[in-house]
Amino acid sequence: MKKGYFSLSAVAALILFITGAAFSQKVTELKIDPLLLVSLNECRSITKSLAKEIYPGWDFGKTPVLLYKPKVQELLINFPHKPRGFSEYAGFNPLKGEIIYVRDDTTFLDVDDQNTTIEVDGIPVLVVADPFSRMRNQLRDALTNRSKETATRWLEDWNFIQSPYDELRLILHEGFHVYQNRMAPEKSANEMIVSQYPLLNPVNNALYVLEGEILKDALISNDPRARQDKIKEFVAVRTFRQSRLDSSWVEYENLNEYAEGTARYVEYKFMTRGEGLKPTREMYYHNGFNGYQNILMRQFKDRLDDMVRIVSVSDDRFGNKFSSGPLRFKLYELGACEALLLDELMPAWKEKIFTEGVYLGDMLKQSAALSSDELVRYLEQAKSEYNYNGAYEDKLKFEKEGKEEVQKKLASILQTNQTLVKISYEGFTEKIGIAYTPFGVTQISKKSAIYDMVPIKVRFKEGVELQMKQAIPVLIDKENKIIAFAVPAAVSDFGKGSEKNLETPEFKLSTTGMEIAQENNTVTIHLK
Numbered sequence: 001m002k003k004g005y006f007s008l009s010a011v012a013a014l015i016l017f018i019t020g021a022a023f024s025q026k027v028t029e030l031k032i033d034p035l036l037l038v039s040l041n042e043c044r045s046i047t048k049s050l051a052k053e054i055y056p057g058w059d060f061g062k063t064p065v066l067l068y069k070p071k072v073q074e075l076l077i078n079f080p081h082k083p084r085g086f087s088e089y090a091g092f093n094p095l096k097g098e099i100i101y102v103r104d105d106t107t108f109l110d111v112d113d114q115n116t117t118i119e120v121d122g123i124p125v126l127v128v129a130d131p132f133s134r135m136r137n138q139l140r141d142a143l144t145n146r147s148k149e150t151a152t153r154w155l156e157d158w159n160f161i162q163s164p165y166d167e168l169r170l171i172l173h174e175g176f177h178v179y180q181n182r183m184a185p186e187k188s189a190n191e192m193i194v195s196q197y198p199l200l201n202p203v204n205n206a207l208y209v210l211e212g213e214i215l216k217d218a219l220i221s222n223d224p225r226a227r228q229d230k231i232k233e234f235v236a237v238r239t240f241r242q243s244r245l246d247s248s249w250v251e252y253e254n255l256n257e258y259a260e261g262t263a264r265y266v267e268y269k270f271m272t273r274g275e276g277l278k279p280t281r282e283m284y285y286h287n288g289f290n291g292y293q294n295i296l297m298r299q300f301k302d303r304l305d306d307m308v309r310i311v312s313v314s315d316d317r318f319g320n321k322f323s324s325g326p327l328r329f330k331l332y333e334l335g336a337c338e339a340l341l342l343d344e345l346m347p348a349w350k351e352k353i354f355t356e357g358v359y360l361g362d363m364l365k366q367s368a369a370l371s372s373d374e375l376v377r378y379l380e381q382a383k384s385e386y387n388y389n390g391a392y393e394d395k396l397k398f399e400k401e402g403k404e405e406v407q408k409k410l411a412s413i414l415q416t417n418q419t420l421v422k423i424s425y426e427g428f429t430e431k432i433g434i435a436y437t438p439f440g441v442t443q444i445s446k447k448s449a450i451y452d453m454v455p456i457k458v459r460f461k462e463g464v465e466l467q468m469k470q471a472i473p474v475l476i477d478k479e480n481k482i483i484a485f486a487v488p489a490a491v492s493d494f495g496k497g498s499e500k501n502l503e504t505p506e507f508k509l510s511t512t513g514m515e516i517a518q519e520n521n522t523v524t525i526h527l528k
Helices: 008-028 034-049 131-144 148-156 164-183 191-195 202-220 224-243 247-273 281-285 296-312 325-345 360-368 372-385 388-414
Strands: 065-069 073-077 100-104 116-120 123-129 419-424 433-435 441-445 448-451 457-461 464-468 474-477 482-487 497-503 507-519 522-527
Touching (some): 034 065, 034 164, 065 131, 116 164, 123 164, 131 148, 164 247, 191 247, 191 441, 202 224, 202 296, 202 325, 202 372, 202 388, 224 325, 224 360, 247 296, 247 325, 247 360, 325 360, 372 388, 388 474, 388 482
Parallel strands (some): 065 123
Antiparallel strands (some): 116 123, 419 482, 441 448, 448 474, 457 464, 464 507, 474 482, 497 507, 507 522
């Protein structure tokens, strides 16, 4: 061949090489932490090895999974087809070469740290956020919602470095939810109840303290007789505590213990049964991973100690100990502990739990089968042994402090030095729909609450909605049909008179019509 000339076949081969290299480069760039794929693979191995002990019938290996970094990249794994906008991924893949689909720049979820279940093309998919997305969310919380002292201690203790064991438990927990939702799609709690539940009631909260301490002692006891005694104490306390509550509140507790408690149980079961497992080799690339032997059981005992702290709300780890968050999290822990005890008392509980109206606490009550006299006797025994009077005094102080904090939070909105935005829907609609997190609700009254933690959405009617762009505390007063929040924008920025749409850096209001009025630092918007 003469210099400077190529044969037709050589040119074709060169074109194929160049285009192929370019195409390969496009689909092999991994923008998600590759160790997340390693953790997913490890969870598949864990559930395969412990299938009978963790949850018979649940095959985690068949679960479709979406890994994502908001607005950067998402990977779709174990999915039956390539969705529109996705390409085949050809980079690092510890999942035995199975097909992975990838999409850049656009993600189904744009918010950090969302570990949940969504549908992709009508198929339920487990969603796990990239570790750096989770870290960014935690850093944002530490910098904006925590005291300087708390944030400094959090940084000094290296708590921003996520544990690989926590990541494994997170994937197992959320992966079980996919199976759970398939088995009982209608069995879920009405989260509107959190705005009515007696979060500050001292008797209810003191009895919760007893429940957590009793369950811990039952689970760490090596004496079957002593454990049976603790179970009877728990049943007596639980029966008495729930007898004082509205039936809708009891149902809320039971349903969340079922939903979140059984998923937390999967985590606990891994810790109590996983020490003999041999990790995949790649797991050792995780910072802080050192196998399972002599580690998981120690972590389980630490978690039981932490369970007691969560149930008693003895710290402010969630940012607002007087809101709905601590209630939600204590139900995770209590449900998981009840399920562990049922493994011994009623081994067939897993076959029944997906049935409507079947709950963990009720099955414990059935197994204990206490008479009315025994319920009274074991209640008094538990109150004496676990110092109910001291717990009650603590919770009286908790109630007083909580009421003061709630009023401060309300005043920060209604008495703001910023611009107070009030949206009135009186005469426009009787009912509204709210998209929010049940972890971020602070009660004001039976018909009003403050919603924060995530940007909420309020739907008034078809085509009429308020979408918050930032996690700003929003007061929703259903009695007076007012929605109120504070923003830094000047009052003059809102205009006057009739408008159809309004948008600021903090929120967007889309309507069929509205009337805007201004007075001092308040902007009042009447929907029409």
